[in-house]
Amino acid sequence: MLPSRPSLSPAGQRSRISRRGLLASGGALGLGALLAACGDSEDAKSPEKKGSWSFKDDRGKTVKTNGTPKNVVAYIGAASALHDFGVECVGVFGPTKLENGKPDVQAGRIDVDKVEIIGNAWGEFSLEKYAALEPDLLVTTMNESPTLWYVPEESAKKIAALAPSVGILTGKASLTGVIDRFGELAASLGADLKAKKVTDAKARFEAAAESVRQAAKTAKAKKLKVMAVSATKDLLYVGTPDDFTDLRYYRELGVDFVTPDGVGEAGFFAELSWENADKYDADVILVDKRTGNLQPEDLKKSMPTWAKLPAVKAGQTVAWYNEPQFSHAGIAPLLESLATALQDAKKVA
Template sequence: MPEQSAWSFADDRGRLVAADSRPSRVLAYVQAGATLWDYGIRTEGVFGSGHDGAEPDRAKTGSLPLDVVDYRGAGDGLDVDTLLRGGPDLVVAVSYGHGQLYGLDPDTAKHLEEHVPVVVIDVGQARTLDRVAARFAELAHSLGGAPVPGAAGELHAARERLRAAARATSPGPGVLALSPASQEQAYAARPRMWPELRVLAELGVGLVSPPEGAGVNWATVDWAAAAAMRPGIVLADTRSNALPLHEITAPAWRAAGARARIVPWNPEPLCSPQGHARFLALVADAVEGAAAG
């Protein structure tokens, strides 16, 4: 892309974010930073959400080189001075609707925008994963990035491989997405509320839905109820705020979990072609493995 004398981008709040020149020191929410890195945007810093801690969550960071990219922290440790450390000239945040910056206190977000331009990408349930990915691609392109050669082909091949595996094993193993909360409870994802899970359904994968009831995105269930859904494949939340699935000791689940194939799942997915392809390949491995016994 040729050098520009001015830069602008229309974000998902409907705001035209502008700067005198193309930003080159980008601070981003970790999901956005890891996605942009896959397009060659060398994010200088990232920050987490209230679910994160003093160290970056490796489930979310993708290929970010954490010895180079400055992790600003998360939750109550985030203030404007901390976020502005290093002098970013653009902040890329995500939102789950209504334009609110995820991971930042509203007052902090307001004061941040008084100092630096902020782009917000909506990653909420109303969006398709393709649309979210397209918005990140548009932003990356505006910042001078480009997809890795062959990444689109890799994603297409992963989609077709999973589609073929699902067709060959129909009705196939039921796939349950879980975030372990404690030794007593788990959060079972409602598939229609998650863009990446809807992609699996579109490709023919059979998804297990928890019972109707409270909870928009998740149903809170005990481990006996999770076992009763009889999943053949479990997408296990591997973020640091989730209890590792192998540590669950509930007898009913231990029996059911021993029969299921476990796939690591980050509910805050990388939205680059290669990031999505890696996830689909893991699910295809599990579907094909279940068919082979």
């Protein structure tokens, strides 16, 4: 996403000119000078300047810039959604590449070799790499407003000094609403929401949602219960459908979920020791696919109580992408997979 750069005010030019030169000239000293320059310029913050681009994010904050942002850096999940709508980011942070160099599951359809990765795990965010990209805009998600996901708290002020940010609420929100918000942001950044790729994806999403709706009716007749889990060597985490945007949408389509008790104040999960892994009856289990969580094949080998669960013995486990790409292209295949699982599943618990 590197077409011609937008015109800049004199203050903006002073800030931009310094970025690479300062970084090249002196590492941390250069970065410190750059941050000071950005703070002094107050580009896109001064009330005397009227930005030609603006977007009201889910913090209720209206972000304005002098020209449509071109160099967009985003959390990998946000970058994936924008990609599906036709906007490419120059840099990403968050789980992007595995140790073997292959794309992380959260990278979606992004070519991970064509973007600058400024952080690949929790707490990683290279200010130097970020500044070198000359960012116009940072985009990330939020589980709760106004906390920006994967933006390290200890360096948040320095990150904010380099470029304005947009936060899209994805936690405890409407799934279709989140998709629409990413579509709105993408359109504001120049994407064509009438492009065939985009409209085809929406049609596929709508058809897939209907397939889940119909499969859920069949599942209800069979009295099937579905449980969503994340698994580690120490604990089994059972997801509560009230808190997950995707699970709540699936429930709206008719899927009958296990709702665990004992969910902590933070919400999202109830914790079970492996000795109590059979606490809830489930005929189909959605298993967190994110890197760092144990997968069904690993669990069968290392956790005897997992192998004894009726759904596991019946082979009725499905990958759960609980940080999905919030786009029609990202969600459609997940709906299709769920519909197939519900259609084929038998009552086993």
